[in-house]
Amino acid sequence: TGAFLKAMEAARGLNAYVLETPEQALAMAKASDEKLARGQGGALEGLPLGIKDLYATKGVRTTAGSNILCNFVPAYESTVTSQLWRDGAVMLGKLNNDEFAMGSSNETSAFGPVSSPWRREGSNAALVPGGSSGGSSSAVAARLCLGATATDTGGSIRQPAAFTGTVGIKPTYGRCSRWGIVAFASSLDQAGPIARTVRDNAILLRSMAGHDPKDTTSVDIAVPDYEAAVGRSIKGMKIGIPKEYRVDGMPAEIEALWGKGAEWLKAAGAELVDVSLPHTKYALPAYYIVAPAEASSNLARYDGVRYGLRVPGKDIQEMYEKTRAAGFGKEVRRRIMIGAYVLSAGYYDAYYVKAQKIRTLIKRDFEEVYAQGVHAILTPATPSAAFGIGEKGGADPVEMYLNDVFTVTVNMAGLPGIAVPAGLSSEGLPLGLQLIGRPFDEETLFSVAEVIE
Numbered sequence: 001t002g003a004f005l006k007a008m009e010a011a012r013g014l015n016a017y018v019l020e021t022p023e024q025a026l027a028m029a030k031a032s033d034e035k036l037a038r039g040q041g042g043a044l045e046g047l048p049l050g051i052k053d054l055y056a057t058k059g060v061r062t063t064a065g066s067n068i069l070c071n072f073v074p075a076y077e078s079t080v081t082s083q084l085w086r087d088g089a090v091m092l093g094k095l096n097n098d099e100f101a102m103g104s105s106n107e108t109s110a111f112g113p114v115s116s117p118w119r120r121e122g123s124n125a126a127l128v129p130g131g132s133s134g135g136s137s138s139a140v141a142a143r144l145c146l147g148a149t150a151t152d153t154g155g156s157i158r159q160p161a162a163f164t165g166t167v168g169i170k171p172t173y174g175r176c177s178r179w180g181i182v183a184f185a186s187s188l189d190q191a192g193p194i195a196r197t198v199r200d201n202a203i204l205l206r207s208m209a210g211h212d213p214k215d216t217t218s219v220d221i222a223v224p225d226y227e228a229a230v231g232r233s234i235k236g237m238k239i240g241i242p243k244e245y246r247v248d249g250m251p252a253e254i255e256a257l258w259g260k261g262a263e264w265l266k267a268a269g270a271e272l273v274d275v276s277l278p279h280t281k282y283a284l285p286a287y288y289i290v291a292p293a294e295a296s297s298n299l300a301r302y303d304g305v306r307y308g309l310r311v312p313g314k315d316i317q318e319m320y321e322k323t324r325a326a327g328f329g330k331e332v333r334r335r336i337m338i339g340a341y342v343l344s345a346g347y348y349d350a351y352y353v354k355a356q357k358i359r360t361l362i363k364r365d366f367e368e369v370y371a372q373g374v375h376a377i378l379t380p381a382t383p384s385a386a387f388g389i390g391e392k393g394g395a396d397p398v399e400m401y402l403n404d405v406f407t408v409t410v411n412m413a414g415l416p417g418i419a420v421p422a423g424l425s426s427e428g429l430p431l432g433l434q435l436i437g438r439p440f441d442e443e444t445l446f447s448v449a450e451v452i453e
């Protein structure tokens with residue numbers, strides 16, 4: 001813990017942490033040492049972790065990367081983090097993220113952008129660590145924690161992991177409790193870890209997962225020993241290669257990496273099968289209706305009365321308006337406006353209801369593939385390697401949204417997905433592959449991802 005605190009201090013330039021909690025960390029580490037000396041201790045005893053600032057931590061400021069929560073200190077602990085502390089983990093601090101987890105580059109945070117520790121060959125220009133869990137991916141890649149919590153609504157665990165050469169899993173919707181995690185789009189949000197290896201992911205997920213009566217969408221089924229799945233043979237498994245993921249303009253090196261990944265799985269005894277997910281092309285536009293719709297509803301609670309920031313006005317209406325104008329950044333305001341629009345009378349059927357129907361079709365596509373005996377699906381994780389800070393999405397937000405083209409389908413269908421490093425780009429940057437699994441079958445993902453890693 002002491003070594004990580006020192007490394008964090010030396011790497012403040014990355015802006016990965018929005019809050020360091022050294023006193024708490026050292027006290028937790030000491031308690032762990034004492035437990036271990038008595039021959040006790042949990043599965044994560046003494047392991048120092050970073051916590052995405054979307055997870056409520058009791059008595060420790062929790063901002064969701066937003067000005068509107070700049071002074072919010074929760075009186076409660078999220079279920080997932082309380083399970084990590086139950087198992088002995090140590091909290092190093094709170095990690096930066098896109099404001100309310102809306103973004104793919106960690107550039108929408110009110111606390112400023114995060115840099116990746118990676119650089120293009122022969123260049124010193126700062127690169128994004130992906131988003132929205134950019135503090136988590138950067139901190140893990142720069143060894144500023146052993147592992148980190150993250151959240152994934154449309155790719156925010158997998159895309160940052162792919163950009164930083166780390167591993168991240170979004171478990172099946174319902175696998176982890178969302179209680180105490182700041183809500184973005186409740187029907188898509190899931191918690192999960194980012195860590196250096198597949199095995200570390202498996203160990204962390206086991207502690208994070210589990211039924212919680214406080215989240216009625218969390219599912220009451222046993223959490224397997226995920227670590228036991230790491231290294232298990234994949235001989236005879238059927239791996240689907242979906243033709244719709246061969247998108248227009250896909251860089252040759254991404255396509256080549258995908259092919260290599262398939263070869264490695266074949267060499268390990270898996271059978272490759274061509275599959276079709278015909279509604280894939282509608283996933284991104286439908287996601288960017290469903291997610292803002294839910295966000296506009298979830299973010300209605302930040303009104304200057306109940307949480308965080310309050311900017312006074314002459315009456316309550318003016319106070320609401322001033323608080324929300326000062327508290328929310330540009331991307332969050334854009335999402336609230338889109339969401340309110342697609343939910344409004346007259347447009348609801350044309351946009352929101354239609355997007356929900358598309359969601360059902362996407363889910364069915366996967367069900368049909370899995371009904372053919374396919375165990376997991378292999379795709380690229382992202383359409384490119386990491387880009388520079390300030391390089392994308394300035395004039396056209398859709399340019400940024402396109403980053404999520406391979407990841408959003410998984411959230412729309414509620415399935416588990418893992419991103420695993422698979423090689424380097426021509427510029428020497430990490431590239432990841434994604435494996436998509438059957439509902440509640442994270443174990444297969446760990447077994448298959450281990451072969452690629």
Ligand code: GLN
Pocket residue numbers: 101102103104131132151152153154155156157184291404
């Ligand atoms: N990049 C996507 C978005 O901005 C996904 C974010 C996420 O998964 N939290 O909505």
